[in-house]
Amino acid sequence: GAGVSQSPSNKVTEKGKDVELRCDPISGHTALYWYRQRLGQGLEFLIYFQGNSAPDKSGLPSDRFSAERTGESVSTLTIQRTQQEDSAVYLCASSLKQGGNEQFFGPGTRLTVL
Amino acid sequence: GQNIDQPTEMTATEGAIVQINCTYQTSGFNGLFWYQQHAGEAPTFLSYNVLDGLEEKGRFSSFLSRSKGYSYLLLKELQMKDSASYLCAVPIDRGSTLGRLYFGRGTQLTVWP
Numbered sequence: 759g760a761g762v763s764q765s766p767s768n769k770v771t772e773k774g775k776d777v778e779l780r781c782d783p784i785s786g787h788t789a790l791y792w793y794r795q796r797l798g799q800g801l802e803f804l805i806y807f808q809g810n811s812a813p814d815k816s817g818l819p820s821d822r823f824s825a826e827r828t829g830e831s832v833s834t835l836t837i838q839r840t841q842q843e844d845s846a847v848y849l850c851a852s853s854l855k856q857g858g859n860e861q862f863f864g865p866g867t868r869l870t871v872l
Numbered sequence: 873g874q875n876i877d878q879p880t881e882m883t884a885t886e887g888a889i890v891q892i893n894c895t896y897q898t899s900g901f902n903g904l905f906w907y908q909q910h911a912g913e914a915p916t917f918l919s920y921n922v923l924d925g926l927e928e929k930g931r932f933s934s935f936l937s938r939s940k941g942y943s944y945l946l947l948k949e950l951q952m953k954d955s956a957s958y959l960c961a962v963p964i965d966r967g968s969t970l971g972r973l974y975f976g977r978g979t980q981l982t983v984w985p
Binding site for chain 1: 905907961976978
């Protein structure tokens with residue numbers, strides 16, 4: 759597609775439920791990143807994928823968070839047993855390669871945990 | 873580790889010039905990014921500096937001083953549409969590869985008519 763797309767754009771869930779967020783990167787971009795942006799905070803790195811290499815999961819805040827990527831395409835971020843502190847905008851970005859200077863961001867998924 | 877400081881908010885009037893400062897500490901420097909983020913939208917790339925000095929790109933310019941751990945974004949001839957959050961970011965990974973970014977909290981710029 760023309761840009762990075764994410765779905766859903768908004769998600770409201772109850773505490774304790776699992777949620778799945780989806781990211782479609784720009785076609786041909788081998789690197790894909792997930793960030794979280796809490797209200798009034800900077801973007802916080804969560805995880806990145808580069809080609810077929812093992813993902814860097816060092817930014818995931820707990821074992822309730824996991825992510826997968828199919829080849830060099832779609833990625834899903836899963837949050838299990840959601841907590842209220844998980845409420846944030848989850849942003850996905852992609853770049854041509856890990857060494858690319860510019861990351862292209864999707865519009866984000868706004869997650870609200872009640 | 874990394875740390876970035878930038879002002880939380882700034883205001884300016886249409887047609888004016890504004891300078892948004894960013895100071896950073898990072899264990900291995902691989903350049904500095906500026907992104908613009910309008911409310912409810914995705915961040916968009918503005919600039920990337922890896923060498924000292926000023927880089928001009930239309931109404932926007934970005935400056936870097938590696939010895940001082942300092943950068944600024946200069947916006948000229950301000951327009952209402954420039955009202956947005958401006959994010960300063962540095963790569964987390966050492967070495968020649970860029971990738972994961974560490975972001976500051978952003979500076980919310982409001983442009984008044």
